[in-house]
Amino acid sequence: MWADFLQRAIMQGIPLLYGSTGEIMTEKSGNLNLGIPGIMYVGGIGGVIGAFLYEQNTAVLNPFLAVFLPLMCSILASLLMGLIYCFLTVSLRANQNVTGLALTTFGVGIGNFFGGSLAKLAGSDVPSINLTATSNYFRQSLPFAKDLGWFGQIFLSHGFLTYLAIAIALGCSFVLTKTRVGLYLRAVGENPATADAAGISVGTYKYLATCIGSVIAGLGGLSYVMDYANGVWSNDGFGDRGWLAIALVIFAVWRPNLSILGSILFGGLYIIHNYIPDLDVSGQELFKMIPYLVTIVFLVVTSIGRKREAQPPASLGLPYFREER
Amino acid sequence: MREEVQREVPAIRLEGITKRFGNVTANDHVSLHVDHGQILSILGENGSGKTTLMNMISGIYFPDEGQIFVDGREVVIRSPKDAFRYKIGMIHQHFKLVDVFSAAENIILGLEEKGKYNIKQYTQRIRELCEQYGFDLDPSRKVYEMSVSEKQTVEIIKALYRGADILILDEPTAVLTPQETEKLFDILRRMRDDGKAIIIITHKLHEVLSLSDRVSVLCKGKYAGTVNTGETNEAELTEMMVGKKVSLNIERSKVKDSKPRLMVTGLSCCDPEGTKILKDITFTANSGEILGIAGIAGSGQRELLEAIAGLQEVEGEITYIQPKTGEKENLRGKTPLQIRDLGVRLSFVPEDRLGMGMVGNMDLVDNVMLRSYSKGKSAFLDRSDSRELTDKLIRELEIVTPSVATPVRRLSGGNVQKVLVGREIAAAPTVLMAAYPVRGLDINASFTIYRLLNQQKENGTAVIFVGEDLDVLLALSDRIMVISSGRISGIVDARSASKEEIGLLMTRNVKEKEEGGEEQ
Numbered sequence: 001m002w003a004d005f006l007q008r009a010i011m012q013g014i015p016l017l018y019g020s021t022g023e024i025m026t027e028k029s030g031n032l033n034l035g036i037p038g039i040m041y042v043g044g045i046g047g048v049i050g051a052f053l054y055e056q057n058t059a060v061l062n063p064f065l066a067v068f069l070p071l072m073c074s075i076l077a078s079l080l081m082g083l084i085y086c087f088l089t090v091s092l093r094a095n096q097n098v099t100g101l102a103l104t105t106f107g108v109g110i111g112n113f114f115g116g117s118l119a120k121l122a123g124s125d126v127p128s129i130n131l132t133a134t135s136n137y138f139r140q141s142l143p144f145a146k147d148l149g150w151f152g153q154i155f156l157s158h159g160f161l162t163y164l165a166i167a168i169a170l171g172c173s174f175v176l177t178k179t180r181v182g183l184y185l186r187a188v189g190e191n192p193a194t195a196d197a198a199g200i201s202v203g204t205y206k207y208l209a210t211c212i213g214s215v216i217a218g219l220g221g222l223s224y225v226m227d228y229a230n231g232v233w234s235n236d237g238f239g240d241r242g243w244l245a246i247a248l249v250i251f252a253v254w255r256p257n258l259s260i261l262g263s264i265l266f267g268g269l270y271i272i273h274n275y276i277p278d279l280d281v282s283g284q285e286l287f288k289m290i291p292y293l294v295t296i297v298f299l300v301v302t303s304i305g306r307k308r309e310a311q312p313p314a315s316l317g318l319p320y321f322r323e324e325r
Numbered sequence: 326m327r328e329e330v331q332r333e334v335p336a337i338r339l340e341g342i343t344k345r346f347g348n349v350t351a352n353d354h355v356s357l358h359v360d361h362g363q364i365l366s367i368l369g370e371n372g373s374g375k376t377t378l379m380n381m382i383s384g385i386y387f388p389d390e391g392q393i394f395v396d397g398r399e400v401v402i403r404s405p406k407d408a409f410r411y412k413i414g415m416i417h418q419h420f421k422l423v424d425v426f427s428a429a430e431n432i433i434l435g436l437e438e439k440g441k442y443n444i445k446q447y448t449q450r451i452r453e454l455c456e457q458y459g460f461d462l463d464p465s466r467k468v469y470e471m472s473v474s475e476k477q478t479v480e481i482i483k484a485l486y487r488g489a490d491i492l493i494l495d496e497p498t499a500v501l502t503p504q505e506t507e508k509l510f511d512i513l514r515r516m517r518d519d520g521k522a523i524i525i526i527t528h529k530l531h532e533v534l535s536l537s538d539r540v541s542v543l544c545k546g547k548y549a550g551t552v553n554t555g556e557t558n559e560a561e562l563t564e565m566m567v568g569k570k571v572s573l574n575i576e577r578s579k580v581k582d583s584k585p586r587l588m589v590t591g592l593s594c595c596d597p598e599g600t601k602i603l604k605d606i607t608f609t610a611n612s613g614e615i616l617g618i619a620g621i622a623g624s625g626q627r628e629l630l631e632a633i634a635g636l637q638e639v640e641g642e643i644t645y646i647q648p649k650t651g652e653k654e655n656l657r658g659k660t661p662l663q664i665r666d667l668g669v670r671l672s673f674v675p676e677d678r679l680g681m682g683m684v685g686n687m688d689l690v691d692n693v694m695l696r697s698y699s700k701g702k703s704a705f706l707d708r709s710d711s712r713e714l715t716d717k718l719i720r721e722l723e724i725v726t727p728s729v730a731t732p733v734r735r736l737s738g739g740n741v742q743k744v745l746v747g748r749e750i751a752a753a754p755t756v757l758m759a760a761y762p763v764r765g766l767d768i769n770a771s772f773t774i775y776r777l778l779n780q781q782k783e784n785g786t787a788v789i790f791v792g793e794d795l796d797v798l799l800a801l802s803d804r805i806m807v808i809s810s811g812r813i814s815g816i817v818d819a820r821s822a823s824k825e826e827i828g829l830l831m832t833r834n835v836k837e838k839e840e841g842g843e844e845q
Contacts, residue, residue, distance in 0.1 A: 178442065179442050180433075180438075180442040183426075183430055183433075183434065183442075184434065184435065186423070186425075186426075187426070187434050187435075190423045190424065190425060191421070191422070191423045191424070193421060194421040194422060194423055194434070195423075195434070195435070196405065197383075197385070197405045197415075197417070197421045198405065198421070198434040198435030199404065199405050199406035199409060199435040199437075200434070200435045308424065308425050308467070308469050309425060311425075314424065314425070322385075
């Protein structure tokens with residue numbers, strides 16, 4: 001049962017890890033992108049559209065294309081969302097909170113619209129699409145994983161998106177702390193005026209970090225549909241995972257490598273109610289609250305601690321404009 | 326040989342530089358130059374355009390007119406990056422540092438270096454630079470752990486690390502203790518001897534005289550001339566800095582029936598970091614008199630007014646004397662509401678009009694009502710009184726507005742100020758404090774404000790007027806109190822004082838032992 005719980009916790013946590021890694025990269029540039037839930041949703045539906053169209057138009061699936069097409073569609077869709085956010089907040093200097101919330105509403109609407117349309121195309125009565133064939137390719141794990149007992153079940157039974165998520169998180173951590181690009185990016189998020197005076201192009205960094213962050217977050221939506229939900233898209237099935245990913249950013253104190261552990265913890269807390277016997281519905285809902293409670297407690301603790309490294313980027317949420325005095 | 330030829334032309338030369346912000350000209354055809362191995366001071370009052378000028382050299386602003394020559398070649402500096410390329414380094418008054426980064430990380434920020442990112446290697450080079458010029462700095466320390474002077478050191482090393490040959494320092498001593506200032510000057514002299522061209526912006530005369538080789542003076546955005554430090558003195562520089570006396574036709578009525586209204590004794594206050602901003606301020610504001618306050622910007626004027634208005638925590642005594650009964654009320658430690666409940670009619674026109682004085686998104690009537698919102702007993706707002714008052718203000722002060730329902734942020738600065746001053750005066754104050762009430766206003770609007778202040782004086786109000794234009798202060802006030810670095814450096818009679826006298830007081834360093842004996 002422990003192995004089963006941990007395996008499920010990791011599966012549950014991976015979409016959160018994508019979302020939080022993407023949001024960390026975005027926030028490090030000083031952009032507070034509250035559109036992450038919408039972007040993840042759009043990333044998911046993008047992949048679903050790609051997979052659906054491919055499945056509909058070919059009799060036999062090519063394993064490479066079956067993975068590649070949904071992946072590209074997902075990336076493109078979330079990149080577009082990131083560009084909208086950047087254009088509004090960086091180029092037009094719109095309010096970041098409002099823009100982000102609007103994107104979330106917009107993204108969920110777009111997702112549900114296409115979800116409904118595809119279901120109609122598929123001739124289904126309920127707004128849900130079944131893409132098991134594609135999902136099987138995504139969930140392909142190492143063949144010998146089953147033979148390794150609990151170790152195989154916990155660590156090796158996952159699809160490639162899981163390992164990609166961890167690799168991206170570690171890669172982002174490396175970039176942020178060990179490279180010049182990471183140093184400049186952090187400077188932009190901490191103090192754009194300083195970065196500007198040092199000759200760093202603030203706008204470019206904000207655009208790049210936010211768009212890359214959006215793509216990473218969008219992959220979280222894809223991994224949810226293809227890995228976790230076994231290729232079944234149902235409208236609003238994604239739930240509040242997007243917000244949980246944003247909470248995870250705070251919990252991971254803006255460090256993608258900590259986010260790996262945090263995501264598994266949050267994933268576990270998210271499903272723990274299934275593993276506690278004799279819980280009624282209200283009890284389950286109480287347990288679902290735990291990740292948020294943990295985040296709030298953690299916020300209180302870090303705020304009291306006032307350790308400078310554990311604080312959000314200093315100019316998070318503020319637009320930057322050079323000529324202002 | 327070629328190297329020597331280059332040394333003969335100035336390191337940097339400005340020719341007819343002009344910069345305008347809207348219809349305000351910040352720099353009007355300024356020309357100056359600095360040679361290698363020379364320290365040039367740029368001297369001027371607040372708002373004389375010193376910082377704007379330097380920002381154009383360092384690529385923050387772009388000049389509207391004029392040319393810049395580096396080593397004899399004309400250059401175009403469009404961004405800070407361009408400035409680095411021409412080996413120009415600027416140390417801003419407000420440091421441009423990332424707090425959570427270490428000194429070394431801040432120093433290499435934005436450098437275009439190829440190869441591996443190796444912080445150890447950079448640290449080594451920074452250490453070498455420190456040794457060469459005698460800096461005392463640990464490159465791996467985080468900036469937020471540093472003192473102001475250490476942060477400044479980081480800024481200077483940042484410029485040197487980039488190979489700066491021309492170093493610009495914007496008021497570098499404003500935040501330093503005298504000991505730290507001496508240390509900085511030693512380092513600057515060493516850099517000068519190393520062949521660097523150094524420009525230092527300042528308004529402290531004694532620093533100019535002790536440090537620089539030449540002084541260029543700006544006066545209200547215009548270039549007033551350059552002199553060799555060895556051939557000048559404080560009096561001559563002050564005269565250049567404040568300019569010729571301009572006669573303004575501001576009426577000044579005789580002071581009549583003047584009685585002490587507000588007595589401030591031994592007032593001191595600190596900023597959130599614990600540095601003293603006001604030190605032992607003692608003065609009396611009398612009824613029927615305008616007390617002008619002069620000083621370099623940031624000498625503690627704002628804190629003084631806020632302290633009286635009950636917005637600052639202070640030490641010392643603030644005593645108000647009731648006009649009718651002569652009763653004394655202590656205002657220290659009271660909130661603005663408590664002060665009002667004592668029957669003290671105190672009006673305050675803050676320098677930050679739309680930030681502290683009014684709400685930009687609310688219309689004229691609502692802004693006028695901010696003063697009287699708690700009047701009446703009904704739960705609903707009664708706008709009729711405020712509306713009447715607003716109409717009256719618009720008529721009498723010639724406020725230009727589309728309607729009374731226009732958000733005030735859409736009005737011009739002058740009209741915003743008229744609404745604000747009008748509202749404060751309508752409360753029939755016994756003490757009226759106005760901080761820079763004519764800043765950014767055109768000449769007509771300014772005169773309206775002067776007239777209103779004079780009216781209040783004639784009505785027997787004690788008017789405290791913080792100004793920056795010495796001509797206006799001299800023409801309008803009855804007495805002028807000069808503040809220098811949070812201390813009173815003198816209180817003079819505005820009818821007999823000269824501009825030079827006030828200019829000297831503004832830039833004077835008041836010594837601890839001189840305290841007290843300065844009254845009138």
